[in-house]
Amino acid sequence: MAVTGGHESCGHEAGHHHGYITARENYLRRLRRIEGQARGLQRMVEEEKYCIDILTQISAMTKALESVGLELLDDHMNHCVLAAARSGDDAEAQAKIREASEAIKRLVRS
Amino acid sequence: MAVTGGHESCGHEAGHHHGYITARENYLRRLRRIEGQARGLQRMVEEEKYCIDILTQISAMTKALESVGLELLDDHMNHCVLAAARSGDDAEAQAKIREASEAIKRLVRS
Amino acid sequence: MAVTGGHESCGHEAGHHHGYITARENYLRRLRRIEGQARGLQRMVEEEKYCIDILTQISAMTKALESVGLELLDDHMNHCVLAAARSGDDAEAQAKIREASEAIKRLVRS
Amino acid sequence: MAVTGGHESCGHEAGHHHGYITARENYLRRLRRIEGQARGLQRMVEEEKYCIDILTQISAMTKALESVGLELLDDHMNHCVLAAARSGDDAEAQAKIREASEAIKRLVRS
Numbered sequence: 361m362a363v364t365g366g367h368e369s370c371g372h373e374a375g376h377h378h379g380y381i382t383a384r385e386n387y388l389r390r391l392r393r394i395e396g397q398a399r400g401l402q403r404m405v406e407e408e409k410y411c412i413d414i415l416t417q418i419s420a421m422t423k424a425l426e427s428v429g430l431e432l433l434d435d436h437m438n439h440c441v442l443a444a445a446r447s448g449d450d451a452e453a454q455a456k457i458r459e460a461s462e463a464i465k466r467l468v469r470s
Numbered sequence: 471m472a473v474t475g476g477h478e479s480c481g482h483e484a485g486h487h488h489g490y491i492t493a494r495e496n497y498l499r500r501l502r503r504i505e506g507q508a509r510g511l512q513r514m515v516e517e518e519k520y521c522i523d524i525l526t527q528i529s530a531m532t533k534a535l536e537s538v539g540l541e542l543l544d545d546h547m548n549h550c551v552l553a554a555a556r557s558g559d560d561a562e563a564q565a566k567i568r569e570a571s572e573a574i575k576r577l578v579r580s
Numbered sequence: 581m582a583v584t585g586g587h588e589s590c591g592h593e594a595g596h597h598h599g600y601i602t603a604r605e606n607y608l609r610r611l612r613r614i615e616g617q618a619r620g621l622q623r624m625v626e627e628e629k630y631c632i633d634i635l636t637q638i639s640a641m642t643k644a645l646e647s648v649g650l651e652l653l654d655d656h657m658n659h660c661v662l663a664a665a666r667s668g669d670d671a672e673a674q675a676k677i678r679e680a681s682e683a684i685k686r687l688v689r690s
Numbered sequence: 691m692a693v694t695g696g697h698e699s700c701g702h703e704a705g706h707h708h709g710y711i712t713a714r715e716n717y718l719r720r721l722r723r724i725e726g727q728a729r730g731l732q733r734m735v736e737e738e739k740y741c742i743d744i745l746t747q748i749s750a751m752t753k754a755l756e757s758v759g760l761e762l763l764d765d766h767m768n769h770c771v772l773a774a775a776r777s778g779d780d781a782e783a784q785a786k787i788r789e790a791s792e793a794i795k796r797l798v799r800s
Contacts, residue, residue: 370521384518388515398508399505416573416576422539423580429532445776463529464794467532467798468798540688543684551677567658574650611731615728625721631766632789632792635763643800645755655741683746687745
């Protein structure tokens with residue numbers, strides 16, 4: 361499996377690509393901040409803050425969420441797609457790319 | 471203040487436009503769900519779920535957040551902008567519209 | 581009709597709100613540039629330019645198109661919505677706002 | 691260069707990956723339609739069509755443009771990224787992925 365750089369996040373059995381742990385901590389920290397933004401928005405609504413100020417927070421939160429998504433996508437291509445391509449399993453590599461394309465479509469549309 | 475339909479969320483002193491309370495409950499319920507999605511994403515990262523599955527959740531959360539934003543914007547126009555326009559205070563109405571336009575720009579770009 | 585600031589672009593009979601002509605020239609100039617970008621993209625594809633360079637042009641063209649849309653929306657609110665609100669015709673004003681909200685939704689989603 | 695599936699659109703010297711010609715015709719047809727939409731928008735502005743109707747066309751045109759972009763991106767990954775990965779040139783493959791990630795960021799933000 362090493363040859364496919366196999367790790368759960370590539371849909372393979374455990375084992376980690378180099379630097380994955382630190383990346384994970386970085387994602388968790390950002391997602392915790394995003395969770396905090398969601399709580400902050402509830403407070404703003406409860407306190408009937410000005411709708412425009414709430415909208416500003418919503419845009420900031422959306423941007424933060426999208427940048428996590430864009431980084432995850434980059435990881436997917438650098439690890440899952442490359443690992444499959446290197447392994448010489450073209451069908452697998454193309455399947456990974458198809459999934460990435462679908463995910464990109466959802467990100468662009470959302 | 472009735473003339474400007476004045477309520478905190480229009481940047482005026484307290485007092486509520488009809489139906490605002492129920493709208494607020496609806497926003498809070500959706501924002502709590504969004505907060506839950508943020509926690510769910512952290513769980514997925516901790517459990518090293520497949521990046522593509524995490525991305526699917528991120529797109530769903532972004533859509534949910536945007537739809538809250540679009541509804542808040544609609545409220546802003548129906549209450550804050552209309553109230554200012556009805557009050558005959560054009561400068562105020564145009565200021566409210568300018569704020570809305572800026573918020574729309576941020577939503578479209580984010 | 582003056583009271584509703586009536587002009588075709590607000591779905592009323594002819595007559596123009598101040599500065600509309602200059603705004604129109606500005607829109608036409610930008611749309612002609614966008615048409616030129618569409619031709620430039622065809623040239624790039626015919627010459628088999630690098631896909632990433634074509635994508636850069638597509639993003640620039642999308643941004644230009646969106647900024648025309650955002651300005652039209654701002655005009656709609658400043659002229660059509662305000663005119664209807666000033667005329668005291670609330671149903672009409674709310675209808676204009678509903679249309680604006682639907683248009684914003686399409687811009688954010690696209 | 692065959693090994694890198696090299697063709698201009700991958701930033702390599704000429705030579706075409708299978709089916710590229712038909713893909714190119716498909717892109718050109720869609721870009722010509724988009725150019726037509728840009729002309730149609732100018733007509734609508736000249737005839738002072740209702741702003742909301744113009745906005746509807748702008749959203750349709752933006753969607754058409756984005757779908758061309760998403761397909762080009764998919765091509766880039768399936769041909770340029772895979773070709774580089776297969777060639778065993780990891781630095782090259784990672785460079786192609788970096789370019790793709792940057793392009794995706796611009797598409798999501800635009």
